[in-house]
Amino acid sequence: MAVFEYKALNKKGKNVSGIIDAESNSAAKAKLRQQDIFPSALNKIESDTVAKEKKSKSIFPQIRFFTRISSAELSMITRQMSTLLSAGFPLVKAVSTLVPQARSKALQKVLSKIKDAIEEGSSFANALALYPNVFSPIFINMVNAGESSGTLEIVLERLADFNENREDSKNKIQASLAYPVLMSCIGFGVLLVLLTYVVPGIVNIFSDMSQTLPLPTMILISVSSFFKSWWWGILLTPFFLFFLLLLIRKTEKGGYFIDNLLISLPVTGNLLKKIIAARFTRTLGSLLENGVPMLTAMHITKSIAGNRVMFELISKACDTVEQGGELGNVLINSKAFPNLASQMIKIGETSGELEKMLEKTADLFEKDVHTAVTAATSLIEPLIILIMGIVVGGIILAVCLPIFEINQLIQ
Secondary structure: OEEEEEEEEEOOOOEEEEEEEEOOHHHHHHHHHHOOEEEEEEEEEOOHHHHHHHHHHOOOOOOOOOOOOOHHHHHHHHHHHHHHHHOOOOHHHHHHHHOOOOOOHHHHHHHHHHHHHHHOOOOHHHHHHOOOOOOOHHHHHHHHHHHHHOOHHHHHHHHHHHHHHHHHHHHHHHHHHHHHHHHHHHHHHHHHHHHHHHHHHHHHHHHOOOOOOOHHHHHHHHHHHHHHHHHHHHHHHHHHHHHHHHHHHHOHHHHHHHHHHHHHOOOHHHHHHHHHHHHHHHHHHHHHHOOOOHHHHHHHHHHOOOOHHHHHHHHHHHHHHHOOOOHHHHHHOOOOOOHHHHHHHHHHHHHOOHHHHHHHHHHHHHHHHHHHHHHHHHHHHHHHHHHHHHHHHHHHHHHHHHHHHHHHHHO
């Protein structure tokens, strides 16, 4: 069955648009007319394979923006799916019902194609696996485990909770860092304007004087001249360094070196370890709790570690577990993983309640990260103000010192 995207008029004469599935173009039009919708444009949505082939043949492929499916929208659809299945809806009917409920056309298209795949005999997990850019390995494997155990609606509800908790933690950290970053950018911009435009006009008066200028004034003149001549380089340098680090991080050795350096830093390194530990334990705990086998779950968490040192550590742990060893024993001997988290995982393995202990570990470290970020930002904000005050005060002092000397000469 094909999927069509339509633009039409309803019986009230208003413009409407959406997605509909039908055997052919004429069948789609007939189906719409039965709903008192009169199509003005009807386009067949091609399969991903055909679309990719056409894109590769195009000399200037079209760049499409704003087609990314947000995590919040995916969580909402997942929770609605769980509710419909719990109410007794068949899977195909539930997916079909959610197609018009999706906010973005991208998700509407994906859901329509998933429904078609299920109708053709594919399992829900295999249909989701056709769209790896939308559904993560965690999502697909948990759905697969839910289908196998007959608890798909429960698994989908837990997936929605998992995604919402992860987004909530991410948003809290971003919100805590937003104000200090904004203040730093504004402070740097003000300093750049002062040294590039304001200060040169003032210090030119002193540079023409025959008398020897104070050291702070001479330093200010030199710094101001440098900023005036190379302001564009100063602005471009952070972007250049950022892209250089990205290129280095893409290489195996360079990426490992940077990742190892990041977790070895005294303050931010410990915070990063806690973030990675929280992500690892939360993901592994959710997978295990929903029936995903231990080795499969660990391979999934390895792929989302986001750090090459941690990736290597989890790979080593996978080999150990596969040979009958314990996860806690591998983690406890590593400096890349917080010792408290390793101890809690080891206790969970010993007591036979690893899933619950992983969830508790994730809760603990997520709270620690949020507390640490909040405390750090509360210190960063006055520190930025203090630094700006010192810099501006130094500029004022460098400008005023020659004036004081001139007054003394006049007297």
